[in-house]
Amino acid sequence: MKQNFTVRQGALDGVEAFLIVAQHRSFRRAATELGVTPSAISQAVRALEARVGAALFIRTTRSVGLTEAGERFFARARPAFEELVAASGAARELGQRPAGLLRLTVPRSVIPILLEPLVASFCQTYPEIEVELAASEELVDLAAGGFDAGIRMGQFISPDMVAVRLTKPLPLVIVGSPDYLDRRGRPRRPDDLRGHACLRLRRSNGALAPWSLNDSGRSIEIAVSGPFIAHDFPTMLGAAVEGVGLAQVPGPLATDALGTGKLVTVLEKFAPMTPGVFLYYPGHRQIMPKLRAFIDHVKDHSRAAS
Known part of the structure; x- marks a missing residue:
């Protein structure tokens, strides 16, 4: 049976507008900061109040204040929203430059003869990337295992994977x-x-x-x-x-x-x-910069060795 989401669709709409109004105690100043009209801020806050089921602001012609419900909402929503913004920034950073943890599943046999020199030069070139090698003979599911890519002999790689040659046949x-x-x-x-x-x-x-x-x-x-x-x-x-x-x-x-x-x-x-040994990864998803950097490094290493 299909279950409802814990957080309803659109539940975060208007939260940023509410927080900025609460911070400045002004709809006009919030509108200026967000680059929208005061009426747009008012509509966003009214929609949020309707979803919450309580008035969040006390409005007069001269001032804006928080209701008790607004105070409680502000106290808990502000740190949560700041954490969401920080999480988005951290994910965006990994999506824009080579950094983070690169996890590879590899057979034991290729580590001393192929990967040790390759990984050593890669780590020196990209100091912000941590490389984790999981030595295993099993053909693991990359996505289920949390791996960015794998290395195997060509005859064992599924045809739906993108393969990059590491060795000659x-x-x-x-x-x-x-x-x-x-x-x-x-x-x-x-x-x-x-x-x-x-x-x-x-x-x-x-x-x-x-x-x-x-x-x-x-x-x-x-x-x-x-x-x-x-x-x-x-x-x-x-x-x-x-x-x-x-x-x-x-x-x-x-x-x-x-x-x-x-x-x-x-x-x-x-x-x-x-066929030789290949690096392989799923072809249906966006390649993160850390994996793109490793793929380019592998190709450069292969050209230099040929």
Whole structure:
């Protein structure tokens, strides 16, 4: 059942006029301050009195005073109205310049390889913006979670979102430790994975993600098995470094471990390409200056890196 609003429509109409008349004890001076005619002020106050259900002013040809009801209304309406004006000013300020709290939901894996340098330079450029990173693998509802934007791999972003590229398309590589490969051997074909300990990723919806491969231009998915299940790529990569099994992870995430020899790649020619990592946000609402500043900073950073 539809319920009535606590504050009736138009309930604030005439309040500003009343407060200024009460302050000056003059309809004429209130009209001058607001830039309207005295008759317009009188009509606004009469309409307010009608809605309140009580006379608020005592009027004579020489003076204007407050009734007892007017005194009570003035005592409570004035601080409330000033707070509304202050709230409007604070919101307007955030709508006009880059400032405030910028909340982003991001996967753990992108923070060290992508976001740390990007956020550091952004915070130096915009000291009035506070950046909050909520590391989570879940595809959260931005509006319900109170987030300004999110960062995810392109294949997981809803088509109704506006997406800004953060990286070039990147491969999903299969990696293993030298010790593991010495014990179990190197797979040569995708079918060989069925005989290996393959580390798996559980998605936010609870499903186990299959491994994706590219076989001569044909996309294939393999339901692998193994002794370890992780909820994010960094955890799975760490297990691979320890020799628990093979892992399929975004290429940039494995760069350091590959460079130091802790991991090596296998089945290189079967590595599929993904769209890359994107910043995304709802496209149906006005972009606040703090988010616009971050989007522009991301674009500048991407151009500089290319």
